[in-house]
Each structure stands twice: as C-alpha cells, then as structure tokens.
Amino acid sequence: QQQVKQSPQSLIVQKGGISIINCAYENTAFDYFPWYQQFPGKGPALLIAIRPDVSEKKEGRFTISFNKSAKQFSLHIMDSQPGDSATYFCAASKNTGGFKTIFGAGTRLFVKA
Amino acid sequence: GAVVSQHPSRVICKSGTSVKIECRSLDFQATTMFWYRQFPKQSLMLMATSNEGSKATYEQGVEKDKFLINHASLTLSTLTVTSAHPEDSSFYICSARDRLSPLHFGNGTRLTVT
Numbered sequence: 001q002q003q004v005k006q007s008p009q010s011l012i013v014q015k016g017g018i019s020i021i022n023c024a025y026e027n028t029a030f031d032y033f034p035w036y037q038q039f040p041g042k043g044p045a046l047l048i049a050i051r052p053d054v055s056e057k058k059e060g061r062f063t064i065s066f067n068k069s070a071k072q073f074s075l076h077i078m079d080s081q082p083g084d085s086a087t088y089f090c091a092a093s094k095n096t097g098g099f100k101t102i103f104g105a106g107t108r109l110f111v112k113a
Numbered sequence: 114g115a116v117v118s119q120h121p122s123r124v125i126c127k128s129g130t131s132v133k134i135e136c137r138s139l140d141f142q143a144t145t146m147f148w149y150r151q152f153p154k155q156s157l158m159l160m161a162t163s164n165e166g167s168k169a170t171y172e173q174g175v176e177k178d179k180f181l182i183n184h185a186s187l188t189l190s191t192l193t194v195t196s197a198h199p200e201d202s203s204f205y206i207c208s209a210r211d212r213l214s215p216l217h218f219g220n221g222t223r224l225t226v227t
Binding site (some may be wrong): 034036041042044045046091093100101103104105 | 119156162223
C-alpha cells in the first residue's frame with residue numbers, strides 16, 4: 001500500500017523530443033505528488049509537484065498529468081535538452097503521520113544531442 | 114527557495130571510527146528532518162525521521178545504535194555513523210521541511226569506510 005511504482009527504469013530521448021515518465025500509487029491517503037531531479041553526486045531537487053484536486057500542472061517545459069481515479073501520474077518534459085539528462089524520482093506523501101515521503105525507483109533519462 | 118545545507122560532502126574514515134554528518138535548514142525552521150541512504154543507481158531509502166526535541170523514529174531494519182540521530186534545534190539535525198564498517202559506505206542524504214513546505218534535500222554526503 002505504501003509503494004510508488006515508476007517506469008521506465010531508463011529512457012533515451014532525442015534532443016527536442018518529449019520525455020514521459022509514469023508513476024502509480026496505491027494508497028489513496030496520499031495528497032501530495034512531487035517530482036525530483038537528481039544529478040550524479042547531488043541531492044534530489046524538487047522539480048514540480050501536484051495535489052490530487054488538480055488534473056494537470058505545467059511549469060515551463062515540465063508538466064504533471066494526474067489521474068486520480070486510476071491512481072497514476074506522469075511527468076512530461078517537452079523539448080527535452082541534454083541538460084535534462086538526470087535521474088527523475090516521483091514521490092507521494094500525505095500531510096499527516098510524520099509527512100513521510102515514498103519514492104519511486106527512479107528513471108535515468110539520457111537526452112541525445 | 115528553501116535551502117538545506119549538508120556537511121561534509123565527502124568523508125573517508127577508517128573502519129571502527131565514528132563519523133558525524135550535519136544537516137542544516139538555512140532559511141526556514143524544519144519541524145521534521147529525514148535521513149536517507151542511497152546506493153548507486155538506486156532510489157532513496159528512508160532511514161529515520163526526526164522531529165525537533167524528540168527521539169528519531171527509525172525505519173524497520175535500521176539500527177538505531179549504529180545510526181545516531183539528533184535533532185537538537187529547528188535548524189540542525191545530525192547523523193552519526195558509529196563504529197563504521199566498509200558496508201556502511203554509501204551516499205547519505207538529509208531532507209527537511211516545515212508544516213507548509215515541500216521536502217527539500219541537502220546535497221548528500223559520500224561516506225567511504227576503508
């Protein structure tokens with residue numbers, strides 16, 4: 001019930017293409033769904049986040065799509081750039097019970113120049 | 114944006130010694146701090162949750178006597194790896210939040226035990 005399943009494990013995209021990463025959760029008590037970007041040797045950095053009362057959120061080239069009934073959410077990176085090459089983690093948390101955040105397994109994105 | 118500072122970024126120690134890692138929230142008061150461990154090419158594994166002024170809550174399988182966590186103030190938490198062994202070598206990352214903010218991470222500490 002606490003799991004967040006993320007796919008694909010790795011992704012190669014051409015420069016200018018769209019990168020799509022998918023996540024699914026089980027616990028309907030989760031009420032906050034962030035995406036983190038991590039470069040090698042660095043800590044994760046918050047990229048964008050969404051709450052379940054919204055079906056889509058866009059910030060620049062990054063968009064989260066959220067399907068509450070299917071318990072799925074996805075990250076779309078438009079016009080992917082080589083600088084976007086990193087590991088991306090989806091996550092889920094609830095603002096009660098210690099705010100524990102559960103992370104997906106991560107997706108290693110490589111954008112080819 | 115919120116800044117979490119973690120120190121040191123890298124540390125090499127000999128087997129049997131103890132190592133302390135500091136995590137500071139620089140521009141907000143962190144009511145809760147979390148400590149994670151990350152193995153190469155893997156996700157973040159939550160080790161423990163600490164709330165200011167109270168004992169840390171450890172995840173199942175994490176030895177509390179091995180990984181001592183102190184959250185002495187609203188801006189500082191420390192993780193001490195006691196009697197370190199080579200298998201404790203890993204990337205340790207702290208994160209912090211207050212009641213209103215999302216989770217913000219430090220830049221991690223690469224621990225190598227020789």
